[in-house]
Amino acid sequence: MSTAPALAETVAAPAPRRRGRLLLPILLFGLLALAPLAVSLGMPSGWLALLTRAMIFAIAALSLDLILGVGGLVSFGHAAFLGIGAYVTGIMITEGQAEALLILPVVLGICALFAAITGAICLRTRGVTFIMITLAFGQMVYFLAQALSAYGGDDGLTLYAKSTIAGLDLFSTRTGFFYCVLAALAGCYALVRILVASRFGRILRAARENPVRVSVTGFDVTRIRLVAYVISGMVAGIAGFFLANHTDFVSPAFMSWQRSGELIFMAVLGGVGSLHGAIIGAIAYLIAEDGLSHLTEHWRVIFGPLIILFVLFTRGGIVGMLRKLGGGGGA
Amino acid sequence: MKQPVLTLESVRKSFGALKVTDDVSLSVAPGELHALIGPNGAGKTTLVHQISGMLKPDSGAIRFRGEDISALTPEKRARRGLARTFQITSTIASLSVLENVALGVQAKVAHPLSLFRNAARDAALNRPALAALEAVGLADRAEVPAGRLSHGEKRALELAMALALEPAAILLDEPLAGVGREEGERLIELLSSLKGRYAMLLVEHDMAAVFALADKVSVLVYGRVIASGEPAAVRADPAVREAYLGEEG
Ligand SMILES: Nc1ncnc2c1ncn2[C@@H]1O[C@H](COP(=O)(O)OP(=O)(O)OP(=O)(O)O)[C@@H](O)[C@H]1O
Ligand SMILES: [Mg+2]
Numbered sequence: 345m346s347t348a349p350a351l352a353e354t355v356a357a358p359a360p361r362r363r364g365r366l367l368l369p370i371l372l373f374g375l376l377a378l379a380p381l382a383v384s385l386g387m388p389s390g391w392l393a394l395l396t397r398a399m400i401f402a403i404a405a406l407s408l409d410l411i412l413g414v415g416g417l418v419s420f421g422h423a424a425f426l427g428i429g430a431y432v433t434g435i436m437i438t439e440g441q442a443e444a445l446l447i448l449p450v451v452l453g454i455c456a457l458f459a460a461i462t463g464a465i466c467l468r469t470r471g472v473t474f475i476m477i478t479l480a481f482g483q484m485v486y487f488l489a490q491a492l493s494a495y496g497g498d499d500g501l502t503l504y505a506k507s508t509i510a511g512l513d514l515f516s517t518r519t520g521f522f523y524c525v526l527a528a529l530a531g532c533y534a535l536v537r538i539l540v541a542s543r544f545g546r547i548l549r550a551a552r553e554n555p556v557r558v559s560v561t562g563f564d565v566t567r568i569r570l571v572a573y574v575i576s577g578m579v580a581g582i583a584g585f586f587l588a589n590h591t592d593f594v595s596p597a598f599m600s601w602q603r604s605g606e607l608i609f610m611a612v613l614g615g616v617g618s619l620h621g622a623i624i625g626a627i628a629y630l631i632a633e634d635g636l637s638h639l640t641e642h643w644r645v646i647f648g649p650l651i652i653l654f655v656l657f658t659r660g661g662i663v664g665m666l667r668k669l670g671g672g673g674g675a
Numbered sequence: 676m677k678q679p680v681l682t683l684e685s686v687r688k689s690f691g692a693l694k695v696t697d698d699v700s701l702s703v704a705p706g707e708l709h710a711l712i713g714p715n716g717a718g719k720t721t722l723v724h725q726i727s728g729m730l731k732p733d734s735g736a737i738r739f740r741g742e743d744i745s746a747l748t749p750e751k752r753a754r755r756g757l758a759r760t761f762q763i764t765s766t767i768a769s770l771s772v773l774e775n776v777a778l779g780v781q782a783k784v785a786h787p788l789s790l791f792r793n794a795a796r797d798a799a800l801n802r803p804a805l806a807a808l809e810a811v812g813l814a815d816r817a818e819v820p821a822g823r824l825s826h827g828e829k830r831a832l833e834l835a836m837a838l839a840l841e842p843a844a845i846l847l848d849e850p851l852a853g854v855g856r857e858e859g860e861r862l863i864e865l866l867s868s869l870k871g872r873y874a875m876l877l878v879e880h881d882m883a884a885v886f887a888l889a890d891k892v893s894v895l896v897y898g899r900v901i902a903s904g905e906p907a908a909v910r911a912d913p914a915v916r917e918a919y920l921g922e923e924g
Binding site: 564 | 728790
């Protein structure tokens with residue numbers, strides 16, 4: 345018994361496995377941080393805007409992965425949070441309030457409220473019903489945005505200013521904005537990773553696999569999922585804030601069901617449940633979309649089946665494939 | 676006479692026209708091992724589901740440590756100290772053996788759902804979990820994903836998961852089902868080592884195990900308790916022999 349504590353600690357955290365898990369995210373963020381350098385060395389500058397956009401969607405896909413990959417809840421209305429974040433930002437900027445330190449708390453608050461209310465209803469259901477109800481709530485927000493005639497209605501809302509952070513004009517240059525988005529992405533990634541590894545996260549993971557076991561072990565599965573849903577919605581709202589600042593425009597299309605579907609695609613493409621998979625998936629998705637849309641107008645017809653084939657054949661998405669290449673199939 | 680830990684009073688449950696639980700009353704005293712036997716489809720699992728809160732009885736009361744728990748959710752019953760295992764093993768396959776047991780420990784510690792405290796390196800979780808694994812003889816398998824255990828090891832793991840809750844009572848739904856002779860013997864030994872420390876309701880088909888372990892036996896047939904009492908008396912009961920034990924020779 346005297347060796348128990350020492351054993352317990354070593355037993356739970358095998359060092360090599362932990363190091364392996366950090367390699368890919370460090371590589372990923374390192375490469376992203378160098379991207380502006382590549383542009384100054386001759387990459388077309390449109391590339392930086394594309395990467396910025398990809399990282400914004402990566403924040404949203406990452407937030408989705410928390411409930412989809414980690415929690416096992418297939419939400420088909422996640423773009424609603426992206427849209428709410430973008431609209432709150434757009435409306436506040438239009439009303440003359442561009443300060444991020446004021447906008448972000450409002451974004452987080454409204455997303456949390458919306459997630460808490462809709463989540464409490466959605467989470468009473470399971471499986472296909474859950475998918476349909478999240479879809480319905482997503483469409484509700486979509487139609488609400490269309491009806492906002494004071495803020496552009498169907499046509500959307502053009503923004504004539506960008507946000508400042510504590511008064512600083514960090515978003516006015518491409519590189520400045522790029523690094524702000526990268527910092528936000530890294531922060532959200534770290535936060536979600538800590539959550540997943542926490543006591544809370546372990547119960548969330550366990551409940552994905554066996555909710556009955558978790559409930560007879562003394563945990564309220566619905567409440568735990570609701571907390572995850574709220575956090576996920578808030579993080580997606582942050583992505584919306586950046587999206588509005590990136591496009592200088594917000595429109596109901598931000599929260600269409602197709603957008604929600606794309607977010608699922610990104611997470612699945614990268615490999616669900618690994619978190620950095622969602623980031624890689626979002627970047628790969630947007631780069632592929634960009635490339636294919638230059639080739640043909642009907643790129644969606646090619647792209648959809650391509651992704652499905654890829655996911656079917658790799659099982660575990662891009663991250664799963666990399667893991668197989670790197671670790672000989674292990675862990 | 677000690678106050679029973681668990682008492683069922685006239686519990687009834689029907690699935691349509693099928694009475695699966697028909698006016699069942701029974702009690703388990705502290706430290707007592709009460710075996711519930713009966714033919715396939717008698718309603719044993721359904722009864723365990725009702726006690727653990729996964730199914731709602733149509734009528735009747737379930738008392739646990741003096742409190743009527745009939746209206747409580749499974750998680751609330753677990754938190755009050757009512758643990759259970761499943762006829763079909765129920766673990767978290769992708770989590771390690773230690774992590775599975777730590778789930779139960781987590782239900783008992785302060786801040787069980789902390790958002791930021793890392794769970795894997797948490798000695799407050801791992802130490803008691805390892806102790807529970809040692810109690811069931813699985814300590815050397817702590818790192819293995821639960822899905823890779825042998826069937827008998829999974830059964831032992833489920834027991835450790837129940838013990839981690841520091842329960843007052845444990846409901847065991849056929850802990851020996853599908854287990855080979857050797858592993859079965861080890862499990863019986865394990866159960867007998869737990870005897871006296873927990874109130875246990877044991878559903879089991881293995882008669883040798885039942886009569887070796889039980890302080891009290893109740894026989895369930897078509898949802899009704901047709902006999903209840905000392906093992907020897909139940910074994911001798913002609914109605915029991917006819918309805919159930921007779922088949923076994
Ligand atoms: N959800 C349900 N709906 C309808 N009938 C059910 C349901 N669950 C169980 N039953 C029926 O209730 C009866 C009792 O089932 P139960 O699983 O409780 O039996 P058991 O005594 O545990 O049997 P075994 O020894 O095979 O495990 C069976 O006839 C079964 O088919
Ligand atoms: Mg059964």
